[in-house]
Amino acid sequence: MCVMSLGSLFSIFLGEWQLVSDRPSVRSPCDGAINYYTYFGRDGNFVNNKIGQSFRGVYDDHMKMLECPGKADERFTQQGEDGRSYYWILPSFFHMLESLHLEGRQFCVILRTFGVDLPSVLQSVHAALQGKHPQFPQLQQVPLTTDLTVGKIRCSKRDIVVTHGSDRISTKPKERNVYQYFSSMDGIGGFQDHFDWWARNNFQAAGGKPFWIDPTDCNTQHIIIDDNIRLSDQDTIVNCRVLSDQKKGKESRKAPTSELYDICLVQTDLLRAIAEKDYFLDCIRLCEENYEQYLQSFQVE
Known part of the structure; x- marks a missing residue:
């Protein structure tokens, strides 16, 4: 979910992606920007790649907010790849x-x-x-x-x-x-x-x-x-x-x-x-x- 919400952050310059804003957004921060998600689709490793690593902290912070405290209830949570339970x-x-x-x-x-x-x-x-x-x-x-x-x-x-x-x-x-x-x-x-x-x-x-x-x-x-x-x-x-x-x-x-x-x-x-x-x-x-x-x-x- 967090990857989809990173918004229109990049533009293509001479065949390479260039970061044009370091703030997540759902709308383009400037004319001509193309968001990574629209171009490549869902990428679960986005924040681990070179181009998305600057958003790793944003991703981790929001995943922490989604984490269910206490005993998990499968009606309201699902287990992540890390074994933790998150609200779905x-x-x-x-x-x-x-x-x-x-x-x-x-x-x-x-x-x-x-x-x-x-x-x-x-x-x-x-x-x-x-x-x-x-x-x-x-x-x-x-x-x-x-x-x-x-x-x-x-x-x-x-x-x-x-x-x-x-x-x-x-x-x-x-x-x-x-x-x-x-x-x-x-x-x-x-x-x-x-x-x-x-x-x-x-x-x-x-x-x-x-x-x-x-x-x-x-x-x-x-x-x-x-x-x-x-x-x-x-x-x-x-x-x-x-x-x-x-x-x-x-x-x-x-x-x-x-x-x-x-x-x-x-x-x-x-x-x-x-x-x-x-x-x-x-x-x-x-x-x-x-x-x-x-x-x-x-x-x-």
Whole structure:
């Protein structure tokens, strides 16, 4: 995780990688910089190589923060190659659930992944909400239910279909049907997105996780937080659709990531999410502030 969060730190100069910033970042620190992860993919030995060794201390510090104190519980931890137990769901996530409840907020958390680990994640969250997490026993006071049924989102040129148990919702005849379905959910749920469709679309936004925004709905804000969100739509994981006024004919338009960055789309800074317990709360608050301004721009139009 830490390697992915080192951001756009390098540029290629005469065939060699040159460090252009010694501070980890999720966005490019300067024009023309290319991050090592995008170019080479996940490299577990990054901080041991010559080019990444200056970040060894950052990596070690954050791995230490992820280490589980006391007796490990396999529902919340996994064993590293060093034999130590590490949290595999960030503590800041559980802190967010507790804090939003204490603030009296009405909210729903929908976990979405291209992977196959959702059943385990949902079981872990369910156990935490029963007060079984050693660091968050107070979560049993949070009145959220966990739906352990994993839904699926499948995309094609014809439509997008969401299935969840006996529910089946399609963008045909209306995209708004899917938006309203997600808006009506409560508690904690999970959906597996369509990785093959993303791959067939060259891992670009057009084939990414479909995500709808309705600027005419002032009562609900949808926010997606993902470490694979990028400002470039040629290399991002979310296909964001802004729903139009139903009276205007065309039902939606494709929105570039830049339009909704830090409004409804958050590129996770994993280092901060590990180190700062309020990280996800801060992301939500920033998005809420920016969303107010975003909605006002539509009212002006």
